[in-house]
Amino acid sequence: MTLLRDMCYPTPSELALAARTLADEHPGHARLRRTGTSRGGRPLWLLSVEPSGRPLGAGVLVVAGAHANEPVGGATALALARRVLHDPTTRAGRGWHFVLCADPDGAALHRTPRPHSLLEYHRNFFRPPGPEQPEWAPSLLPPDRLPPETLALTALIDELRPFLQVSLHGTDLGGTWVQLTRDIPGLAEPFAKSAAELRIPVETGASDAAGWPSPGPGIFVMPQPGADAAGAFHPEDTRLSTWYRAHRYAGTTAIVEVPMWASDLVDDPAPHPDPRGALRLLAGRLAADAALVARVRDRVGGAPEPGAAPGTAPGPDPGSQAGTDPGAAALLRAVDWTLALIPRITVEWTGAGAPAEATAAAITSIDAFGRRLSLRAAAMLLRVLRAQGHPAAPGLDRLVTGWCEEFAARFQARRIPVTAQVEHQSRTVLAAYERLVAAAGAKGTDGADGADGAVSA
Structure with missing residues (x-):
């Protein structure tokens, strides 16, 4: 992809154009459809890569661009779509669905396609307030005041009933980590291996997940409904976000964070003296x-x-x-x-x-x-x-x-190439998928829970 070779984050319109090209090149397996309209009148696009015939089990929903200042997700979504298209084993029996940009209005205001420094990144910085963020809005607003981007996303979750939902995020400076709504046993090993190969530090004490259980370095499990949510330094309650909506269908959500600039200071396990x-x-x-x-x-x-x-x-x-x-x-x-x-x-x-x-x-x-x-x-x-x-x-x-x-x-700070950010996110998503599929197989199921077609995770 030229955009990646040039170390450039694609815009929503560029993502849609690339997705349209993929759909035209693979009419039997890929399709692009509009799933809604933003507050500013911009289209919300979903790229689906599906197997021939009837899917055997619930699929995967990948959400990119939920935070305007974290632009790597769209590039990762396209890279994953290409991998799935060219790997019959991965797409066999399951659909993969990619929200190319959950907040195109925010992306239009955050104009940093090719930042070479933190200063350049912040010159055209934008991150909407919490109630205007598609994934966070349900934790901050009553149901009758949710923005259309959130309604489109929740409608997709209800339609697709994913056994795995993935939200692709990023941070300006730090390391990589994964937040899970349920533990995915075995994910820590491939996650750490990928990070090491790509020279991306693992953020072992992420402030976003302060106080949460950690089954492995950089892997954090969110509080469950009814549990004490204390610990994270944020006003939002993750349990009310769109991340937990997949639980209605026995699904699991993984949030994969990757840095634009790395700091090797974020994986120091030594006790702090004070x-x-x-x-x-x-x-x-x-x-x-x-x-x-x-x-x-x-x-x-x-x-x-x-x-x-x-x-x-x-x-x-x-x-x-x-x-x-x-x-x-x-x-x-x-x-x-x-x-x-x-x-x-x-x-x-x-x-x-x-x-x-x-x-x-x-x-x-x-x-x-x-x-x-x-x-x-x-x-x-x-x-x-x-x-x-x-x-x-x-x-x-x-x-x-x-x-x-x-x-x-x-x-x-040292810069992480866009290609490395995309590769690490892609590997982590595929590792989570493979382990959930293997776990379902070990239970002697086809990945479906019979009553509603959802996977038990």
């Missing part, structure tokens, strides 16, 4: 950095969504407060969402629930998480200020530049 002291320092720095951004935000004037707070539904774009540019309004909503999260996070880091014991890797991961929060808010705000010619733009530009340089230096 986790609570370190968290107090990180909380203080995060609060101070956020205050710098908030002071500039106050100079812009007007909140893009009056009275909004984390957990509220997105409203119409207020042109009076962001010019007439809906992109500026979306950026400001994301800035405000991010800044509103930070006080809650610093309280958690310094509260009684802060861990008394933790690995060096876990504290390092939390350090990176805190840095990216304030940096992302500043980067998105800078985009608005530049477009407006605001006098505060040069000062904020210097702040963003300095933070990017400090982030890269602190974590000894």
